[in-house]
Structure formats: structure tokens, C-alpha cells
Amino acid sequence: QKEVEQNSGPLSVPEGAIASLNCTYSDRVSQSFFWYRQYSGKSPELIMSIYSNGDKEDGRFTAQLNKASQYVSLLIRDSQPSDSATYLCAVTPDTGFQKLVFGTGTRLLVSP
Amino acid sequence: GAVVSQHPSWVICKSGTSVKIECRSLDFQATTMFWYRQFPKQSLMLMATSNEGSKATYEQGVEKDKFLINHASLTLSTLTVTSAHPEDSSFYICSARTGAGEKLFFGSGTQLSVL
Numbered sequence: 001q002k003e004v005e006q007n008s009g010p011l012s013v014p015e016g017a018i019a020s021l022n023c024t025y026s027d028r029v030s031q032s033f034f035w036y037r038q039y040s041g042k043s044p045e046l047i048m049s050i051y052s053n054g055d056k057e058d059g060r061f062t063a064q065l066n067k068a069s070q071y072v073s074l075l076i077r078d079s080q081p082s083d084s085a086t087y088l089c090a091v092t093p094d095t096g097f098q099k100l101v102f103g104t105g106t107r108l109l110v111s112p
Numbered sequence: 113g114a115v116v117s118q119h120p121s122w123v124i125c126k127s128g129t130s131v132k133i134e135c136r137s138l139d140f141q142a143t144t145m146f147w148y149r150q151f152p153k154q155s156l157m158l159m160a161t162s163n164e165g166s167k168a169t170y171e172q173g174v175e176k177d178k179f180l181i182n183h184a185s186l187t188l189s190t191l192t193v194t195s196a197h198p199e200d201s202s203f204y205i206c207s208a209r210t211g212a213g214e215k216l217f218f219g220s221g222t223q224l225s226v227l
Contacts, residue, residue: 008153034215034216041203041221041223042220042221043118043205043218043219043220043221044156044205044218045218046215046216046217049215088155088156099146099158099161100146100158100216101158102155102156102157103155104154104155105155
């Protein structure tokens, strides 16, 4: 069983719409959760981090965490074509924060 | 945000040769750096955790004698792919943590192609 699972997509949304990206993880002791954006051939860029249940908003991005359901999501409001990328969900699998485990990523396509 | 510099950006080498990749934290001291490998359309897979002044910790299945990691200073870690083979062709990315917390900042990655 994969530790972090994401739908590979592509998820296609029109410009201006809300894009919803989902991620589930298997390790209940996971403590920290991150969303990274990765353009093709580039390294990941941190977008959001979330540590406690609930919502966390930063500009057009909202991260949602539900530890009971082992589920974390990322909402992108007013999607722009420049948001088209692969979004990676990452989880620290233990309390030591020593390393991140990444999902396979969801490819988002925002059409003009 | 913190800056992690990685060189080279891409390298092509012949099978059997060795390739060294450098990862530098430019504006912070990184006691721990991480090396990831990413195959096309796959996620980042952690190869090893590099700690300054000590031996790297390798993930299961990663050959430590093939992927040599040296973290000689608080700002520099190197990954050497020894006796490279075509199956080692991949995108290698380093990352480092700032001292303030567990957020990772990534280098720009190195695309390795072994002929």
C-alpha cells in the first residue's frame, strides 16, 4: 500500500474555476502535510503547509486537513493557466520531521 | 525564502563513468540535506539523508557504494553516481531544511542521462 496516494489526473478545469486536489495517507502518526507545485523539468516549489485539522488559507490557495479521515486537500480558487502543473502532496511520516514522503502528484490543466 | 543551489542542471555521461552533483545552501546552514530521485511521471523518491559531518543514511534499496554522499560542510552536500549505467538516468534533486523548522527547500535539480 502506497503511503501517500493521489489521483494522477490530469484534472482539467477552465480558467477562473476552483480546482480541487486530493491526497490520502496511510500513516496515522503523520504530523505535517505539504503541497508542492512542480512544473515539468523543474524542482518542486512549496505552496502550503498544514499541521492541524481544518482549513488554512493563503491567497487563492486553501489547504484542508482531516486527520481522522487521513485526508488532505488543496483548493485553488480563480484558477489561472499558469497554475497548470503537477501538484505533489507530501507527508512527514513520523514525529521526527526527518523526511518527507511524496505522493505521485496530480497533474492540473487550466484551460484559458 | 531559503535558496538551495544545485549543479549541474544537466549532464550527459558515458556508461561506466562517475558523475558528481553539488547541492549548496546559499543563505542558511543546513545540517541535514536530502537527495531525491525522480523518474518521468513518477514522484520523488528519497534516496538518502545527508547529515553534516557524519555518514549518510540511505533508504532501503539504494546502494550506498553506488551513490556516494558527502556532506563536508554546513552548506554543501555532494552526490556522486559511480559507474553510471543507463538505468541511473533520472532527475536528481537535493533539498535542505532551514534551521527554523521542517520545511524543505529544493535545488533546481540535475537531469542525468547515461548513454
